[in-house]
Amino acid sequence: FLLFIFILFQSYFNSVDSKNNYELKKYPDFYTEGIKERNNGNVTRALNIWLEGKDVLEKQGETDPRIGIAFIELVTRYGYKEYYEKASNIYYWGFSKNDVVSKYRRDIIAEIKRLLPLMNKEESKVWKKSYKNGDSLLCSKIKGFWIEKDPTPATKANERLIEHWERIAYARNHFRFNNNSPYGTDDRGLIYVKYGEPDKKKSGVLGANQIEIWKWIDDQGIRQLIDQYSWNPRFEVWVYYNLNSDDPVIYTFGRRNGFGTFGIINGVEDFIPERAFRKTSLINIVSDNRNRLISDIERANQFSGNRINDTSQDFENQDLDRAAQDPVNRIALRNLQNTNVQGILPGAVLQLVYYSQLTNVDEFFERRYLELESIWNQATVIGRFPDHRALRSIRYNYQNIDRNDISKEFAPPDKSIYDEIIPPLKLLCKQTRFLDDRNNPKLAVVVSSYPGELTRGNLKIFFDEVINPEFNLKHTFIIRDKNWNEINRLVDYSTERKSNTSVFVIPHRNENENYMLIAEEFYAKQKEYKKWEFNNILSTNAIAVGKAFIGKNVPLSPDPSKLELSDLVLGINRFPGIDPSFFPFSVIPVDKISKNDTLQIYFEIYHLYYGKDNKTHFTVKFQIEKPQKRGIIKRLLGLSKKKIAVSSNYRFDSTKRNIKEKIAFDISNLTPGKYNFLVEVIDTISLQKKERKGSFEIID
Numbered sequence: 001f002l003l004f005i006f007i008l009f010q011s012y013f014n015s016v017d018s019k020n021n022y023e024l025k026k027y028p029d030f031y032t033e034g035i036k037e038r039n040n041g042n043v044t045r046a047l048n049i050w051l052e053g054k055d056v057l058e059k060q061g062e063t064d065p066r067i068g069i070a071f072i073e074l075v076t077r078y079g080y081k082e083y084y085e086k087a088s089n090i091y092y093w094g095f096s097k098n099d100v101v102s103k104y105r106r107d108i109i110a111e112i113k114r115l116l117p118l119m120n121k122e123e124s125k126v127w128k129k130s131y132k133n134g135d136s137l138l139c140s141k142i143k144g145f146w147i148e149k150d151p152t153p154a155t156k157a158n159e160r161l162i163e164h165w166e167r168i169a170y171a172r173n174h175f176r177f178n179n180n181s182p183y184g185t186d187d188r189g190l191i192y193v194k195y196g197e198p199d200k201k202k203s204g205v206l207g208a209n210q211i212e213i214w215k216w217i218d219d220q221g222i223r224q225l226i227d228q229y230s231w232n233p234r235f236e237v238w239v240y241y242n243l244n245s246d247d248p249v250i251y252t253f254g255r256r257n258g259f260g261t262f263g264i265i266n267g268v269e270d271f272i273p274e275r276a277f278r279k280t281s282l283i284n285i286v287s288d289n290r291n292r293l294i295s296d297i298e299r300a301n302q303f304s305g306n307r308i309n310d311t312s313q314d315f316e317n318q319d320l321d322r323a324a325q326d327p328v329n330r331i332a333l334r335n336l337q338n339t340n341v342q343g344i345l346p347g348a349v350l351q352l353v354y355y356s357q358l359t360n361v362d363e364f365f366e367r368r369y370l371e372l373e374s375i376w377n378q379a380t381v382i383g384r385f386p387d388h389r390a391l392r393s394i395r396y397n398y399q400n401i402d403r404n405d406i407s408k409e410f411a412p413p414d415k416s417i418y419d420e421i422i423p424p425l426k427l428l429c430k431q432t433r434f435l436d437d438r439n440n441p442k443l444a445v446v447v448s449s450y451p452g453e454l455t456r457g458n459l460k461i462f463f464d465e466v467i468n469p470e471f472n473l474k475h476t477f478i479i480r481d482k483n484w485n486e487i488n489r490l491v492d493y494s495t496e497r498k499s500n501t502s503v504f505v506i507p508h509r510n511e512n513e514n515y516m517l518i519a520e521e522f523y524a525k526q527k528e529y530k531k532w533e534f535n536n537i538l539s540t541n542a543i544a545v546g547k548a549f550i551g552k553n554v555p556l557s558p559d560p561s562k563l564e565l566s567d568l569v570l571g572i573n574r575f576p577g578i579d580p581s582f583f584p585f586s587v588i589p590v591d592k593i594s595k596n597d598t599l600q601i602y603f604e605i606y607h608l609y610y611g612k613d614n615k616t617h618f619t620v621k622f623q624i625e626k627p628q629k630r631g632i633i634k635r636l637l638g639l640s641k642k643k644i645a646v647s648s649n650y651r652f653d654s655t656k657r658n659i660k661e662k663i664a665f666d667i668s669n670l671t672p673g674k675y676n677f678l679v680e681v682i683d684t685i686s687l688q689k690k691e692r693k694g695s696f697e698i699i700d
Helices: 002-026 030-039 043-059 065-077 081-094 105-118 121-132 138-149 159-174 187-195 211-216 220-227 279-304 312-316 320-324 327-339 346-357 363-381 388-403 632-637
Strands: 200-205 234-240 249-254 263-265 427-435 441-449 471-480 486-492 501-507 514-523 544-550 569-573 587-589 592-594 598-606 616-627 642-654 659-666 673-683 689-699
Touching: 030 043, 030 065, 043 065, 043 081, 065 081, 065 105, 065 159, 081 138, 081 159, 105 121, 105 138, 105 187, 121 138, 138 159, 159 187, 187 234, 187 249, 187 263, 211 220, 211 346, 220 346, 346 363, 346 388, 363 388, 427 514, 427 544, 427 598, 441 471, 441 514, 441 544, 471 501, 486 501, 569 689, 587 598, 598 673, 598 689, 616 659, 642 659
Parallel strands: 592 689
Antiparallel strands: 200 234, 234 249, 249 263, 427 441, 441 501, 471 486, 471 514, 514 544, 569 587, 569 598, 598 659, 616 642, 616 673, 673 689
């Protein structure tokens, strides 16, 4: 019988291996075969080959990031929403192992370059340094990047990842003046992938409408000279109103000075060449006017007998009062005197023309146009042109503002539609490392969320006419390995206990695991409404989602020869009626505590040594510090930035090696603010020392 079972299992595994070998012979490179089908227009066939390849390679413990990228790129290009959940899954699989980094390095770096625009400057520097230095963990970092951005992390689909590739597909179809961006698009595609469709945009050709020039310049010769500085540049302006709370973020696209590659420029001023504001351009215009005025005066003086030399230098040295005595000559001479210090800057005229075309785009352009228009109006009232020095000063000011655009500096590196569709749910979590009764390292995570803070206005996004809604609350704790592959998932429906708090206690194996907490809020009568599918934007029926990542800490040592100390639990006493099995400690952790309450501190000491009297002996030092802001001098001198508010020492004796301590502190004499609480334990037998620190805030 045993022999029969052995033969049966052997036959099964041989058949599985044969099937996998057959598939590998059939498609020696699943990625390449899928690309061939895609290029031949067989989209569904290409997707099926990649799905098949994923299954075969996964059984052999292998991955191929090229397949994950190609699959999600293809389904988003054609909008195959029924494949979106699979697209998220196969993308994650493609980056689930780091041992393929060297094999597919070029494809992995190309994918990282598609991620860099979604990061701030500091993050981008770290990532660039990683791939330049040959970081072997690039795959897991890419996977972790998207897991952290997932708006519904408790579901299988990552809507933000799908949205990212949908934007890439759209950008590749619509922004194709060049392929300078990592998405194979011009710079408009780069901004579109980061932020999506702008709230307002305008495109066209600047300077095509000559009405604004005629409004200020009636001389045909001068208008022709101004035209020499304008190439009627093509422009496009995008405005985003919700990237930061203060000012709109404006992106201007075009060719700087009318030449070069179409892309992002600083602003309208970049369309106007610098030489249009140089003094030489002003002199050229003034010279023409001066020659014409001198000719007028010469003709007038032929009748008055006041002959004036026709050279400019000699003319300026003449006795002008003599020429001005003639009434016919007086007006022309006044104009000539004004012309000595006045003229027209071609660039200043182009400023008026260009900004006038954009006044209906945003107040930013309207304000600049009105400022320039006011300067020109004031000058023309007295029969003059604006002072060229003032105009150049305004030009430099505009350029400086555009180059150092604060609104762009404070804008987020990317924005998703899900930032507005899914209201955030307030989530607080506390973690405590400890050793259980069997000396095994454990991690206790307490999570609390606050559904009552969700506003009716936010609810109206999902439901109409909801009055006094009741909520169901779900907490999910996901454990992933260092490569961000899911190991375990714990779920708690806290509202079943009429509570907003959940407690998860897990084995604490190593510091490389990634922990994620998710709070989801559901309407109590959710069954009356259909689940939000991808066709309806979301893949979850949660009406609010909160998420948090727990910082990585080294597990406590189970070595009985080493003194160990649990993390501190700072808070308030456990409420009467709470099941002790639900909450592992006698203190409920809180961040803020009322001045009228008593601060409770709970901690556990492990592996104390016995003395000759068969007892353990140890001291505990408690210290409350209030962080202080340090000035420049104190920072340079390295002076302490902490003020000791309370300090005390105690000596203990016990018959046990492991001690559970709970201490109460009166904080009524402390001023409101943030504090640190330090505990230092010294085993007076082994002379080993351990310390831990926690923080809390006192409120009135």
